[in-house]
Amino acid sequence: MRKLTVxxxxxxxxxxxxxxxxxxxxxxxxxxxxxxxxxxxxxxxxFNIVNGYMGEFACGHAGFMAVGAYVSSIVNVMLFTDDKVFxxxxxxxxxxxxxxxxxxxxxxxxxxxTGLLVAIPSFKTRDDYLAIITIxxxxxxxxxxxxxxxxxxxxxxxxxxxxxxxxxxxxxxPWILLWVLIFTVGTVFIIRRYVTSTYGKGIxxxxxxxxxxxxxxxxxxxxxxxxxMLSSGLAGVAGGLFAHILGYINPNxxxxxxxxxxxxxxxxxxxxxxxGSVISAVLFTLLLESLRFIIPWMDTMLxxxxxxxxxxxxxxxxxxVIIPLILILLMQFRPEGxxxxxxxxxVFPGLKKFYSFK
Amino acid sequence: MxxxxxxxxxNAFQWGSFYSLIALGYTLVYGVLRLxxxxxxxxxxxxxxxxxxxxxxxxxxxxxxxxxxxxxxVIPLTMILTALVGVSIERIAYRPLRRKGAHRLYVVITAxxxxxxxxxxxxxxxxxxxxxxxxxxxxxxxxxxxxxMTNLKIGVVISAILVFVILHFIVTKxxxxxxxxxxxxxxxxxxxxxxxxxxxxxxxxxxxxxxAGLAGLLFAMSYPILDPYMGALIGWKAFIAAxxxxxxxxxxxxxxxxxxxxxxxxxxxxxxxxxxxxxxxxILMTILCIKPTGMFGVAGTTKI
Numbered sequence: 259m260r261k262l263t264v265x266x267x268x269x270x271x272x273x274x275x276x277x278x279x280x281x282x283x284x285x286x287x288x289x290x291x292x293x294x295x296x297x298x299x300x301x302x303x304x305f306n307i308v309n310g311y312m313g314e315f316a317c318g319h320a321g322f323m324a325v326g327a328y329v330s331s332i333v334n335v336m337l338f339t340d341d342k343v344f345x346x347x348x349x350x351x352x353x354x355x356x357x358x359x360x361x362x363x364x365x366x367x368x369x370x371x372t373g374l375l376v377a378i379p380s381f382k383t384r385d386d387y388l389a390i391i392t393i394x395x396x397x398x399x400x401x402x403x404x405x406x407x408x409x410x411x412x413x414x415x416x417x418x419x420x421x422x423x424x425x426x427x428x429x430x431x432p433w434i435l436l437w438v439l440i441f442t443v444g445t446v447f448i449i450r451r452y453v454t455s456t457y458g459k460g461i462x463x464x465x466x467x468x469x470x471x472x473x474x475x476x477x478x479x480x481x482x483x484x485x486x487m488l489s490s491g492l493a494g495v496a497g498g499l500f501a502h503i504l505g506y507i508n509p510n511x512x513x514x515x516x517x518x519x520x521x522x523x524x525x526x527x528x529x530x531x532x533x534g535s536v537i538s539a540v541l542f543t544l545l546l547e548s549l550r551f552i553i554p555w556m557d558t559m560l561x562x563x564x565x566x567x568x569x570x571x572x573x574x575x576x577x578x579v580i581i582p583l584i585l586i587l588l589m590q591f592r593p594e595g596x597x598x599x600x601x602x603x604x605v606f607p608g609l610k611k612f613y614s615f616k
Numbered sequence: 617m618x619x620x621x622x623x624x625x626x627n628a629f630q631w632g633s634f635y636s637l638i639a640l641g642y643t644l645v646y647g648v649l650r651l652x653x654x655x656x657x658x659x660x661x662x663x664x665x666x667x668x669x670x671x672x673x674x675x676x677x678x679x680x681x682x683x684x685x686x687x688x689x690v691i692p693l694t695m696i697l698t699a700l701v702g703v704s705i706e707r708i709a710y711r712p713l714r715r716k717g718a719h720r721l722y723v724v725i726t727a728x729x730x731x732x733x734x735x736x737x738x739x740x741x742x743x744x745x746x747x748x749x750x751x752x753x754x755x756x757x758x759x760x761x762x763x764x765m766t767n768l769k770i771g772v773v774i775s776a777i778l779v780f781v782i783l784h785f786i787v788t789k790x791x792x793x794x795x796x797x798x799x800x801x802x803x804x805x806x807x808x809x810x811x812x813x814x815x816x817x818x819x820x821x822x823x824x825x826x827x828a829g830l831a832g833l834l835f836a837m838s839y840p841i842l843d844p845y846m847g848a849l850i851g852w853k854a855f856i857a858a859x860x861x862x863x864x865x866x867x868x869x870x871x872x873x874x875x876x877x878x879x880x881x882x883x884x885x886x887x888x889x890x891x892x893x894x895x896x897x898x899i900l901m902t903i904l905c906i907k908p909t910g911m912f913g914v915a916g917t918t919k920i
Contacts, residue, residue: 315721379901383908386652390859391904393852394897401894514852518728525725578736582729586709589726593718 263612272439279432289435290503291547296442297500298539302523303449303532304492309521310530310599311453312485313465315389316376318396319493319520322369324512325399326494327501330365331418332409334502337361339420343408351424358425359437362498369494370487372399377486381479384468396517403509414508418501438499445492450532452488461485465530522585527595534597541596545584549577619762624885625878630769630838632877633776636870637831638854639861640783641824643869646858647800648820650720654727655705657851658734659825663698663832664842665738668749670694675750683753690752694833695826702825703818705730711814731848738844749840772834779827780870787866792819800864853896860900862910871911876900 275292278284284292301319308316336344338354349357375398379391404412425433452458460481463471472478501507523542527534557572566572592598603609638660645653670693674686709726756767787793795816798806807813835850836842853876861872876896883895903911 309721315724379905379908383904386646386863387859387904387908387910389652390856391901394856394901394904397852397893397897398901401890401897405890405894514848518732521725521728525722529719529721573740575736575740579733579740582732582736585729586726586733589718589722589729590709590712593713593716593722 260611268443272436272443275439276432276436279435280430289432291543293435293438293499293503295540295543296438297496297503298523298543299442299536300445300492300496300499301520302527302535302539302542303446304489304496305520305524306527306530306532306535307449307453307461307485307489309524310528310535311458311465312461312482313529314380315385316392316486316489317389317514317517317521318376318392318394318399319490320512320514320516321396321399322372322490322493323497323500323516324403324507324509325372325497326362326365326369326491327497327507327512328365328403328409328415329368329494330361330498331415331501331507333361333364334358334421335417338424339417341417351421352428354421354424355428355433358421358433359440362437362441362495365498366491366495369497370491372494373487373490374483375399376490377483380482380486393514393517396512396514400509400513412509414506416506419505422502422505434499434502438503441495441499445495446532446536448488448492453532462530525595526585526588528597528599529595530599531595531597531601533602534595534600538596545581546577549580550574553577553580620885622763624881626763626765626769628878628881629773629874630877631881632874633772634831634835634850634873635854635857635876636776636873637779637827637834638851639858639869639873640779640866641828642855642858643861643863643866644783644796644820644824647864647866648796648817649710649714650800651710652724652727652855653824654724654851654855655731655734656824656828657847657849657854658731659698659702659705659847660828660832660835660851661738661844661847662701662734663694663825663829664749664836664846665742665747665832666697666701666829667694667833667836668747668842670697671750671752675752687752691830691833694829698829698832699822699826702821702828706818706821711817731851735844735848742844744844747842749836749842751840752837768834768837772838775830775834776870776873779830780866783823783827784866786823792816796820856897856900860903860910862913865910865912868910868912 275284279289301323305316305319308314332344334354335341336347337349337357338347338351340346372395375395376388376392380388383391403409409415422434453462460471460476460478463474463476464478464481468478497512519542523538524535526542527536527538553572553574553576557566560566560572561568588595597605603613638656641656641659642653645651645656667690670690671686674681674689709730710723713723713726753768758765758767758770787796795806795811796819798809798811799813799816803813832847835846854873857872857876858869859872860875861868861870863869879896879899880892883892887895907913
């Protein structure tokens with residue numbers, strides 16, 4: 259029975275959240291926060307495969323996210339909606355309910371293939387040079403999308419909302435929330451199985467010492483290829499979910515800044531710690547959203563105390579000043595991140611009864 | 617045809633000069649500390665803003681000075697103040713981490729965060745309205761045959777070359793340069809030899825940041841619209857240029873910057889301008905795939 263505790267809790271949690279959203283006990287804003295948490299968990303944990311477990315310094319994650327977002331959005335719009343560019347729907351909109359997860363996986367697969375752009379140079383190059391290649395890959399992907407005019411170019415792409423409406427017409431369930439939760443749990447599950455398996459120990463061996471791993475018969479090139487493709491594929495799934503949550507995507511929103519956010523989440527949680535990635539993604543999302551309310555409050559307080567001139571008001575721009583400052587301070591006092599290469603079961607040994615992280 | 621090629625080449629020289637000036641700063645810090653100072657592009661932006669405020673202050677004075685005199689005062693002031701910004705970032709953010717012996721990547725993340733603070737702090741303090749840089753020196757156009765060049769463009773190219781020569785001299789010929797090379801060679805043995813490691817690192821940051829400030833001033837004079845995010849993209853690109861040249865090598869940064877400038881200008885001359893980044897980065901990636909440690913880089917050996 260103990261083995262089934264964690265899955266049961268997760269299932270119950272998903273059920274409760276979906277039920278409460280369906281009954282509108284939770285308003286749309288909180289739903290969207292939960293969804294962004296899920297997307298950020300997928301992003302940070304998938305990024306942790308390359309940056310934490312494999313120890314490479316990649317920083318172009320948002321590019322793969324963009325590929326997944328665009329591919330899954332375009333496939334969905336082509337298949338299920340009448341669009342000005344892509345003509346009438348190829349399939350009936352009722353099919354959207356059943357095919358939606360597969361379309362997301364198609365986006366993920368496309369992103370995984372794009373991951374080859376980084377994986378193949380990584381056979382030869384290491385740390386800083388690889389960092390460059392990933393940044394350049396990010397720039398190249400974004401520029402390519404901007405230059406394809408049929409999918410909107412720099413104007414962005416929309417029409418994903420229609421697919422969601424079609425799904426809700428078939429069965430009245432908050433579908434996108436459900437899929438975000440399922441994919442989040444699935445991603446964490448896959449990554450956990452991957453890095454704890456004998457096969458996945460190869461990437462940890464690469465982190466420790468690449469030459470020694472090669473000598474001890476780890477096929478480093480193959481391991482790197484698998485790790486990069488898995489990481490970018492999951493990022494593509496996250497991008498697809500992100501696109502369907504917002505209903506509008508723009509190539510510029512997947513730039514270096516988004517990659518920086520992913521980096522921040524990974525290093526905030528701790529390299530090579532899956533629990534750390536999940537916790538840091540949740541905390542980061544909460545911090546972002548809470549600053550929306552804290553900044554106006556601070557503004558009123560400071561004006562009340564006459565610390566600010568009347569003409570100046572604290573705008574939301576300060577959000578991106580406060581968050582980096584918090585992170586700089588965190589790095590000073592706890593440079594290894596929240597968890598720092600340990601799992602939850604290492605911090606609280608009592609949890610080992612419920613799940614194992616060998 | 618020939619005239620347009622010459623004109624494009626000259627523009628590429630000017631455009632590459634900016635990349636070179638910023639890439640030199642990246643390379644200096646990287647060569648000594650093995651740290652990618654991602655805040656460097658934003659230090660360049662800060663330099664442009666500092667130059668803007670100083671120049672506005674000088675031009676707003678009651679008695680008017682000649683342009684060259686104002687420029688002669690703005691250049692050193694900008695360089696000094698920007699160097700102060702760079703050094704204070706090093707003191708506040710990087711040095712404590714280095715003392716703790718934190719993982720290199722955490723320092724890189726801190727650098728990224730410092731860059732974000734500079735960008736968005738600037739946006740929050742001065743607002744999103746774009747500032748236009750005042751004209752300090754009157755524009756003079758020289759025409760040689762079909763080639764037209766302004767005194768400013770010539771100044772930019774000459775200053776980039778001068779900075780390269782000065783840096784090369786400092787790194788290869790002086791004692792402090794020897795200490796820099798020693799630190800990059802072996803960080804643990806150097807303090808035992810009585811070399812003040814922190815002083816050398818601060819000096820490195822002073823050099824890199826002051827040249828970033830100079831680049832900011834020249835950039836603001838050439839393209840007189842300032843906005844808080846101007847340093848981000850140029851910084852990333854200059855860093856990529858430095859790596860393609862072979863990071864940690866002064867010559868590599870210099871040539872890498874010019875290479876990227878040439879590629880970008882020539883791409884714009886042939887293709888539509890939206891293809892600029894795409895083709896430039898594709899070419900750079902190809903170079904990196906052929907020579908994984910850059911043009912001037914030496915292949916490192918790993919001891920087992």
